[in-house]
Amino acid sequence: MAATAxxxxxxxxxxxxxxxxxxxxxxxxxxxxxxxxxxxVPLVLTQxxxxxxxxxxxxPSAVKQFALEHEIAVVQPRSLRLDGKYPxxxxxxxxxxxxxxxDVLVVAAYGLILPNWVLTTPRYGCLNIHASLLPRWxxxxxxxxxxxxxxxxxxVTIMQMDEGLDTGAMLLVEPLAITDTETATTLHDKxxxxxxxxxxxxxxxxxxxxxxxxxxxxxxxxxxSKLDKAEAALDFTQSAAQLARRIRAFNPAPGATLKLLxxxxxxxxxxxxxxxxxxxxxxxxxxxxxxxxxxxxATAQGVLRLTELQRAGxxxxxAAAFIQGWAGASxx
Numbered sequence: 001m002a003a004t005a006x007x008x009x010x011x012x013x014x015x016x017x018x019x020x021x022x023x024x025x026x027x028x029x030x031x032x033x034x035x036x037x038x039x040x041v042p043l044v045l046t047q048x049x050x051x052x053x054x055x056x057x058x059x060p061s062a063v064k065q066f067a068l069e070h071e072i073a074v075v076q077p078r079s080l081r082l083d084g085k086y087p088x089x090x091x092x093x094x095x096x097x098x099x100x101x102x103d104v105l106v107v108a109a110y111g112l113i114l115p116n117w118v119l120t121t122p123r124y125g126c127l128n129i130h131a132s133l134l135p136r137w138x139x140x141x142x143x144x145x146x147x148x149x150x151x152x153x154x155x156v157t158i159m160q161m162d163e164g165l166d167t168g169a170m171l172l173v174e175p176l177a178i179t180d181t182e183t184a185t186t187l188h189d190k191x192x193x194x195x196x197x198x199x200x201x202x203x204x205x206x207x208x209x210x211x212x213x214x215x216x217x218x219x220x221x222x223x224x225s226k227l228d229k230a231e232a233a234l235d236f237t238q239s240a241a242q243l244a245r246r247i248r249a250f251n252p253a254p255g256a257t258l259k260l261l262x263x264x265x266x267x268x269x270x271x272x273x274x275x276x277x278x279x280x281x282x283x284x285x286x287x288x289x290x291x292x293x294x295x296x297x298a299t300a301q302g303v304l305r306l307t308e309l310q311r312a313g314x315x316x317x318x319a320a321a322f323i324q325g326w327a328g329a330s331x332x
Contacts, residue, residue, distance in 0.1 A: 016203060019097065019105040019122065020063070021045035026192045027108040028062040030129055033196035034106065039203060041072055043100040045093065047111050048076045073100075081115055097121050104206060106199055107161060116163055124206055126161040128168065129195040131188075133157060133175060135221035138166035143191060144184050145224035147249035150241075152178055154187070156195045158202045160213055169213035172198050183251040183271075227254055233266070234258045236284035240274035240302030247272045258297075260287070263311065263326065270308040270316055277302050292320040 018039045020031050023046050035041055044067040052059035060068070067074050075096045077089035084090060094117065097105075102122040107114065108129040119126050132142035134157040139145075146154045155175040162168040176194060178187065205211050232254045234243055247256040247269050257266035275296070282288050282298040289296035294305035309322045317325075 015040045016103040019043045019102040021110040022063045022108040023047045023061040023111050024109050025062045028066045029192045030108045030196040030199050031066055033200050037200045044072050044074050080112055080118055128159045128161045129199050130157045130159055131191045135216045137222055137224040139224035140226040142224040143187050144249040148245050150245055154178055156198050158198050169215055171211045171213055172202050183248045185252055229254045232257045236299045240299045240304040243304050244272050244274040265312040268310040269306050272304050272306045275303040275305050290323045294319040
């Protein structure tokens with residue numbers, strides 16, 4: 001396994017010039033830590049502004065907002081491929097990177113593939129903050145897929161990037177336990193803090209030559225595919241344990257949904273627990289009980305107790321409040 005994090009230092013004799021490429025809040029926390037540690041950040045790459053909210057107003061990413069607040073130059077190409085669909089934007093980004101004279105580019109949940117010309121432009125190449133213990137969960141959604149799969153451990157890998165998909169050599173690795181009640185939200189926040197701390201440690205060690213790059217193991221590679229809205233609908237032919245993990249993994253997005261009697265639109269499920277079935281098992285998907293503790297639904301194995309739900313256009317509610325407003329509860 002790669003080396004653990006070296007002791008951090010509060011002072012830097014010759015601050016590295018650190019570029020940053022990232023988009024969501026996970027990335028913004030790392031950027032903040034890099035600045036706080038005293039590194040010079042002359043340039044940020046982030047995704048173009050996206051429509052957001054009911055009015056679909058163009059909204060800058062969390063990284064862009066932070067960069068502008070700290071007067072850091074921002075570039076937002078739709079692609080970095082010089083021979084791709086947006087060559088002018090890629091060439092503009094290349095000029096900005098050359099002008100920035102970077103020692104290293106830190107990448108965290110950026111969302112664009114980096115071609116070789118980007119990987120080789122900074123003096124020390126590109127370092128990636130990846131939210132898993134590589135090679136477990138390479139790809140777009142390592143946090144959610146780890147919870148969904150029932151993993152008991154995840155962590156952060158600081159990786160020297162190459163042209164493969166999360167295949168580069170590991171520089172720092174630190175594990176983190178996944179609790180039985182972990183949601184994608186809570187695990188995201190823990191890993192964001194961990195990643196921010198580890199990237200600072202890596203950057204402080206980088207010019208000292210104390211980081212030991214180790215190739216990823218050949219065995220154990222898995223792919224964390226991007227979350228799809230089509231996965232949101234709960235399939236009660238799965239076990240209660242599987243469904244409870246999926247609900248936690250998809251909290252807050254894309255969310256887990258189901259349909260109930262007399263409620264035509266999908267109901268979003270925020271929290272649930274798996275129970276051991278007792279007595280004769282009903283057909284999967286059958287509502288077998290409603291109480292202040294939750295709404296109980298039979299699955300292929302065990303009972304899924306829904307404890308927090310939300311109707312379309314409504315607010316998140318406890319199961320007790322939801323049941324009071326659901327006419328179908330009286331028919332159980």
